[in-house]
Amino acid sequence: MSGNVRSATLLLSCTDQRGLVSRIAHFLFERGGNILDLDEHVDTDDGLFFIRVTWDTHQLTIPIASLAEAFTPLAKEFGAQWTIRLSDARHRVALFVSKYDHCLQEILWRHSIGEFDADIALVVSNHPDLRYLAERHGMPFHVFPITAQNKAEQEGKELALLKEQRIDTVVLARYMQVLSKGFIDAYPNRIINIHHSFLPAFSGSNPYKQACERGVKMIGATSHYVTEVLDDGPIIEQDIARISHRDRLNDVIRKGRDLERLVLARAVRFHLEDRVLVRGRKTIVFD
Amino acid sequence: MSGNVRSATLLLSCTDQRGLVSRIAHFLFERGGNILDLDEHVDTDDGLFFIRVTWDTHQLTIPIASLAEAFTPLAKEFGAQWTIRLSDARHRVALFVSKYDHCLQEILWRHSIGEFDADIALVVSNHPDLRYLAERHGMPFHVFPITAQNKAEQEGKELALLKEQRIDTVVLARYMQVLSKGFIDAYPNRIINIHHSFLPAFSGSNPYKQACERGVKMIGATSHYVTEVLDDGPIIEQDIARISHRDRLNDVIRKGRDLERLVLARAVRFHLEDRVLVRGRKTIVFD
Amino acid sequence: MSGNVRSATLLLSCTDQRGLVSRIAHFLFERGGNILDLDEHVDTDDGLFFIRVTWDTHQLTIPIASLAEAFTPLAKEFGAQWTIRLSDARHRVALFVSKYDHCLQEILWRHSIGEFDADIALVVSNHPDLRYLAERHGMPFHVFPITAQNKAEQEGKELALLKEQRIDTVVLARYMQVLSKGFIDAYPNRIINIHHSFLPAFSGSNPYKQACERGVKMIGATSHYVTEVLDDGPIIEQDIARISHRDRLNDVIRKGRDLERLVLARAVRFHLEDRVLVRGRKTIVFD
Amino acid sequence: MSGNVRSATLLLSCTDQRGLVSRIAHFLFERGGNILDLDEHVDTDDGLFFIRVTWDTHQLTIPIASLAEAFTPLAKEFGAQWTIRLSDARHRVALFVSKYDHCLQEILWRHSIGEFDADIALVVSNHPDLRYLAERHGMPFHVFPITAQNKAEQEGKELALLKEQRIDTVVLARYMQVLSKGFIDAYPNRIINIHHSFLPAFSGSNPYKQACERGVKMIGATSHYVTEVLDDGPIIEQDIARISHRDRLNDVIRKGRDLERLVLARAVRFHLEDRVLVRGRKTIVFD
Numbered sequence A, B, C, D: 001m002s003g004n005v006r007s008a009t010l011l012l013s014c015t016d017q018r019g020l021v022s023r024i025a026h027f028l029f030e031r032g033g034n035i036l037d038l039d040e041h042v043d044t045d046d047g048l049f050f051i052r053v054t055w056d057t058h059q060l061t062i063p064i065a066s067l068a069e070a071f072t073p074l075a076k077e078f079g080a081q082w083t084i085r086l087s088d089a090r091h092r093v094a095l096f097v098s099k100y101d102h103c104l105q106e107i108l109w110r111h112s113i114g115e116f117d118a119d120i121a122l123v124v125s126n127h128p129d130l131r132y133l134a135e136r137h138g139m140p141f142h143v144f145p146i147t148a149q150n151k152a153e154q155e156g157k158e159l160a161l162l163k164e165q166r167i168d169t170v171v172l173a174r175y176m177q178v179l180s181k182g183f184i185d186a187y188p189n190r191i192i193n194i195h196h197s198f199l200p201a202f203s204g205s206n207p208y209k210q211a212c213e214r215g216v217k218m219i220g221a222t223s224h225y226v227t228e229v230l231d232d233g234p235i236i237e238q239d240i241a242r243i244s245h246r247d248r249l250n251d252v253i254r255k256g257r258d259l260e261r262l263v264l265a266r267a268v269r270f271h272l273e274d275r276v277l278v279r280g281r282k283t284i285v286f287d
Helices: A020-030 A064-078 A102-112 A129-138 A153-166 A181-186 A205-215 A249-272 B020-030 B063-077 B102-112 B131-136 B151-164 B181-186 B207-214 B251-273 C020-030 C064-078 C100-114 C130-134 C151-164 C181-186 C207-214 C249-272 D018-029 D064-078 D102-112 D131-136 D151-164 D182-184 D209-214 D249-272
Strands: A007-015 A034-045 A048-056 A083-085 A091-097 A118-125 A141-143 A169-172 A190-197 A218-225 A235-241 A275-278 A283-286 B008-015 B034-043 B049-056 B081-086 B091-096 B118-125 B141-143 B167-171 B191-195 B218-225 B233-244 B276-279 B284-285 C006-016 C036-044 C048-056 C081-086 C089-095 C119-126 C142-143 C169-172 C191-195 C216-225 C235-242 C276-279 C282-285 D006-014 D034-043 D048-056 D081-086 D092-097 D118-125 D142-144 D171-173 D192-197 D220-226 D233-244 D276-279 D282-285
Touching: A007 A020, A007 A275, A020 A034, A020 A048, A020 B034, A034 A283, A048 D118, A064 A083, A064 B251, A064 C048, A091 A102, A091 A249, A102 A118, A102 A129, A102 A249, A102 D220, A118 A153, A129 A141, A153 A181, A169 A249, A169 D018, A190 A249, A190 D233, A205 A249, A218 C235, A218 D171, A235 A283, A235 C216, A249 D233, B008 B276, B020 B034, B020 B063, B020 D249, B034 D081, B049 B276, B091 B102, B091 B251, B102 B118, B102 B131, B102 C100, B102 C249, B118 B151, B118 C235, B141 C191, B151 B181, B151 D182, B167 B251, B167 C216, B207 B251, B207 D131, B218 B251, B233 B251, B233 D220, B276 C142, B276 C216, C006 C020, C006 C276, C020 C036, C020 C048, C020 C064, C020 D018, C020 D034, C036 D171, C048 C276, C081 D192, C089 C100, C089 C235, C089 C249, C100 C119, C100 C130, C100 C249, C119 C151, C130 C142, C151 C181, C169 C249, C181 D220, C207 C249, C216 D034, C235 C249, C235 C282, C235 D131, C235 D233, D006 D018, D018 D034, D018 D048, D018 D064, D048 D276, D064 D081, D092 D249, D102 D118, D102 D131, D102 D171, D102 D249, D118 D151, D131 D142, D131 D192, D151 D182, D171 D249, D209 D249, D233 D249
Parallel strands: A091 A118, A091 A169, A118 A141, A169 A190, B091 B118, B091 B167, B118 B141, B167 B191, C089 C119, C089 C169, C119 C142, C169 C191, D092 D118, D092 D171, D118 D142, D171 D192
Antiparallel strands: A007 A048, A007 A083, A034 A048, A034 B034, A190 A218, A218 A235, A275 A283, B008 B049, B008 B081, B034 B049, B191 B218, B218 B233, B276 B284, C006 C048, C006 C081, C036 C048, C036 D034, C191 C216, C216 C235, C276 C282, D006 D048, D006 D081, D034 D048, D192 D220, D220 D233, D276 D282
16 A cells, blocks of 8 residues: 555444445445455354445545545444544554664664555653664654653653644554553554563563473464553464574574564554454454 | 355456446345455556455345346446356366375365365376275276377366266366366366475476475475466465475475475365456465 | 384483583494484573484494493483484374364374374274274274263273383374373373464363454464373474454364364374473473 | 673584594593584485584683694594684674665664674675665775676775675675676675575566566565575575465565565574585575
């Protein structure tokens, strides 16, 4: 998907009912939209309908800005949860980091070569260590040291900054702090974390050490939306790498870094391209 | 997709034009069809449109047998290549084998546990060796020994048998004969082969030996539709396995057997579930 | 490794100390053994030494049967745990199954084409369902129905049968009963199980259902030695397969069958070729 | 393998003969070396012996600098090709690049966090574009523009620079020039290239375009030593990624970048840790 085609994307979920695809496609056809990509899924167990449609907006017969308004009556009739996003309206992202550089480095580099069709607006950290890396990419870097005492206060400041910067997506690129419920509630299914294990195995701290002690033959990384329960939110993407008895903890950490970088980058791309719908503890990823 | 839901599947490709999804979905909606699964792809480079739609036929308001006829005018208008297949109208398959048992064994076993929603009607071989395996599964086994002299004649008999048995799909489960143009023309994009390399590398004979001599670090298997040019038809599925210097030719063959079995089985399933559209030398696989 | 080379394999672990490789290699050299394969690992964290050596025995200058006796003084000096197995002395294996056929089918087929350099002597089941499959391969099939009441008694009979048949390795090919401590103690690190999850995730019952409910993007299979604690023994081999929201429970089970077959077969081969050393909850697999 | 353990590594190949492991291990034992890692391979088809041994040098009873000299008589007797490298004697590496940044960026970043136990001494390019990236890591950057007319002359200057800087390994991190025979002969099996295909498929130019046109379902990357014949040298490492009809050329290039980075980094690490032995067109990689 490139920035030079003006397009719009609908993400929608509702109870399944007859004629949904027909009526959505007809809605677009009537208004001069040409469908570029349509992916649809019916969960027949639960009777649920999920769809992602992207269409070319060049020959729209209504003002592009009024698309969402025009679609609202239909969506209401369906009882749907939905968003329409224009390709011009790029997501605005904040990256949260601590001391590890590999995920930040990866996301900033990919951003610099145009892999993400989004604006990364700023980097937040509880430590000053990675300032050089943010600045190398011309990215504002904000330090909010966190202690048990000041956590609520600092998170309040962070939220104010995010609001001021119109951030819609937060990426925890190995941010070593647990966010409070209040923070999470401000960004439901819009905070993306990378956990360095094949969840639900080895949740919590030191997953590589846990993996070595258990003697698994593969390690994993999991990117998920953050919810109140630690390492328990809807999974967006996972991957694994093979290890052997020859790999000491340091080797496992090295192999894991590569996993973390790639898995987080894929999850972020899926999210920024509006490919992810959340349903309870699960995601539908239209990749 | 299971056999207890009566459904129908449309596979269609044509030049891209506005309103295609809308009109196809509307056609089904008007006739009481409920879409279960829709996957659509536009090749914007070539301006081509591909779609696969499966819908529930329980509440159809027209006779199910007349679906294709009813759809014909629309398809003509689109200038489309298309098929509609009812879930009751199971594909009829012939397996072609020589002496290796692993692919035949795999396909017959999967068939026996219901993985393929199709009828495997018979096994053809140029050698008698695998008769026991076909008969173990209650499958008719026909031997047509092939020599340079009798090839045309034997293929003629094979085609007559396939026609008599209303076979629509031929699976070459390590059949060690090159089919003639005449045979291939009788089943365009309906003869599935498994080649034991990561095509286009190591086409032709002895690919594992070639792989060992080249010193590759991975071997592959490729399932493709058969065309006149050897090992050159549209690829349906591929996979690879890691090898090392410790693997002698016998080890490579052993690892390769597992690849061949799995890749062929996946390709056959995609084909039998009408998930494959061919466009020139390529396939679109709606998996 | 093929059956036509007479060879012997030493598996040994002990506290690390200087000169171990030199003295073991010298022991073989002095007695006319030619090393074909040597793999050695030092766990520098714990100060432990692990080695697997295979040597050609054709030009041995001592009777092959006396190799173990000749090595005993050295092993005692090292304080080692060790085995020497001659390639003639094939492992004797019992397969335990219940109602699922895929793992049994896979192991018997691989055995039939010579993939395992071992004798599979018999099949034990708590149900009569798979008798046809064992008999198809000319394999004795013994049914021991298990109830809460008769479990101890039936396991006693099973153990007597295994002893009578000189079985040294038990493969649980989807055997749906938990073995008692007494049974496990009779075969320490010689009972191989296949669990249909990426352990330690989803231990216990219905792992595929658990995986679907958690919304993971990959499923796994794990083959491990059986210990007293369920699904907790030393892991020999694992692998994974990708799933998506399109995969319903039945699809996950289908993909999982392929994983289970391959992972169990690999673990069994590693064990039968004396490639596995156990250290606490972990294995060293010299593959 | 870390820099704080002083150790030495022997890489050796010769015709197989009895007693090789014993005599090598004994040589080390006698001189107070404690073996940390030993990997050995016999190619029984060709009667060849390959070994890699790493040992702790803290309690050596001879001067560490005289190890190679002391080993020479034994090596001569074996008729071996061999090297002994002390962990202090780090490889010295030159990176060659053109305009693509991803491989350079990856190697420099990994170097910066200590993944390579080596000195990257300088970057050579035929274009000035990536100067900023080299300088960001404090790395000298030398531009040698290449034309058909000046190629021999410029390569001569490059070789002089490499010699002056005592470079032993050249890494072509997407260097878009074919090196001449003279240059290659100066670094036999010490120039590492990354080719963006699963060799031998799609050698030559535009492999991703070739892959798209052929309709493969997976793309690959191959890292190999450079020989006179383009894309034909001994393969060190390969890997693949899945693609589908949804991936346009740009997507394939994006997925390929990740492959190239990881495969090249792995190959470089294997080489710098003295894990690679070359035999004809193949490598033995003791990983």
